[in-house]
Amino acid sequence: MSTQIQATSRDIDGPLLELKDVTTHFKTERGLVRAVDGVSFTLERGKALGIVGESGSGKTILSRSIMGLLPPRGTIRGGSIKFEGREIGNLDRKAMRSVWGKEMAMIFQDPMTSLNPVMKIGKQIAEPLQIHLGMTKQNAWATAERLMQDVRIPEAKRRLEQYPHEMSGGMRQRVMIAIALACGPTALFADEPTTALDVTVQAQILDLLGEQRKDRNMSLVLVTHDLGVVAGHTDEIAVMYGGKLVEKASTRGLFANMKMPYTEALLLSIPKLEDRSHTRLNAIAGRPPDLVNPPKGCRFSPRCPYAVDKCRDEEPPLIATAEDPNHLYACWYPVGSEAYHEAKVRIAASKDAMSAVAVAGGN
């Protein structure tokens, strides 16, 4: 299968994936939904990238835009998506068929609805091998069995004859991974691959994805709302909010030195095991913005505790930090800056004032 990858690789030296000002808008009755609004980044070969954000941040639409899996009607696409140096942003579904499977593959959140319930597992894995790689049926089934072993499904041979309903959620997700890996893709997109699974199974699936990525020198794009999931399993993280990229850095760089108050808020809202029980959680107030009428200025400003007038008026550009040219963020008053500290002091003071009022009222 490695020969397949070599044959399709045009530009071995450049980045695997290069996005420039990608936009994906949808026409709806309410108006234009700006689901992805000007996102640029590059992804190197063999690296794992985490795309993180809340529901409605555009992370799923972004990964589907790259894959070319968008509804054909009412979708307005812009910008450039280069995969191995070749422009794929303007390809239609028919042209994308040569890319799907062999170069890019995707696994989804819900393994039950992504598998065909009335087709044997074996056939679902073998079929793409026959279609994309032109294998004989016998060869394809033998490869399917090997893939099942690769994704650690016990009794692979017997399992090939089973239907999806005979398997647990974790096993189905392994089958999905086997199907995605079947044609030896150069990049694998995993959209919330473990959200529907138990923690024990989640850990197994994340380990499996990491292992297969290394074995196959494949790039992995992990789309999730959980910073905990990406922390241990990615090289780089892109944080999205309101259809925009708001921070991007190496995983270590991001956690060590987060700049965007939104990234910080996402991290703080996760309940921590080290905290005592009944510790008040730092929820992010409000909801993600309406992408038909996104707020003026910084899109996070209505929910940002540190926002000042400038944030509500002017949109911050995506710039690099002083220390690391690869650490990008879009914020006027990033975490750690003077204005940020001033805002923190101000917030603490107003909280004290409020509790003083509450105490006085109580008396």
Place this chain on the structure above:
Amino acid sequence: MAGTGKAHLRDSPDVLLRIEDLVVEFPVGRTGLKVNAVSGISLDVLKGETLGLVGESGCGKSTTGRAIMQLPRPTSGSVQFEGRELTSMQGDAMREARTRMQMIFQDPISSLNPRRKVRQIVMEPLTIWKRGSEAERSAKVDAILDKVGIDPVRAGESQPHQFSGGQCQRISIARSLVLDPSLIICDEPVSALDVSVQAQVLNLLEDLKAEYGLTLIFIAHDLAVVKNISDRVAVMYLGKICEVAPSDELYANPAHHYTSVLLNSIPVPDPEVAITKTSIEGEPPSPVLPPPGCRFNTRCPAAQDICRSEEPQLRAVGEGHFVACHFPTVTPVELTLR
């Protein structure tokens, strides 16, 4: 794990709910086989306490929650709620008792009637029970909607699909509160929500619990969430209880191997923390034919012969900390006084 026993039950006048030897089985077609969903568990909850139930899919945590509501009725065992036995209760008495305990479910959108206005949904229990006058009901619904952070005016005009997942969960919570229950069973209430919204809903539950003096049973598979909200946590595996302990104690000193496995599986949001290789392989065995002895023995790193033949009983390993394991990671203590 996977043991029985009642050593952990408390003898207190404040016990709101006491479950003893609860068994729930479901027949498998006409094969004569049965799914052993819950196999003889005992638990108690004090007034104002939050009990967390954790475990993997299929461990019987949701079935336990439903069996408390008598939906469906348990196969055997006793459920005492506010001093009354529910398992033998019939008809109107049962309906009346159910107003005192309410449930919140995982999927907030499908648990609300899509064709009705949100305000009507929250009002419905009051209308059915003919509580107060029309004006009083109205005032009560408005007050509760306001408490959970939903604009009553908008709720009067809008249907559930016009609200986000987090807001729908707030509406479900409002609906569960209108009849002034003493116990709320929350079945994975935040599993379908984003972390940011999850934190909002958890904070809301804590606030409402304090304000209305509620007792909660909180069912979830996310241990960090359960730790945050619970006073006491029971870990379940394949229809049995492995370990019961005060929340902080359980996480500081897990005594059962399964509890350790669950804790180690949680992804830590810090790349500097080395990923500990998954300490457990495979998935739980089928509850149709559970393994003999300790039910966790097939996946347990410390299993020995006795674990495959003899079922461990819950015994004390610390203050309020009980474990059902032959070889717990914390040394058992003999309780002299109870």
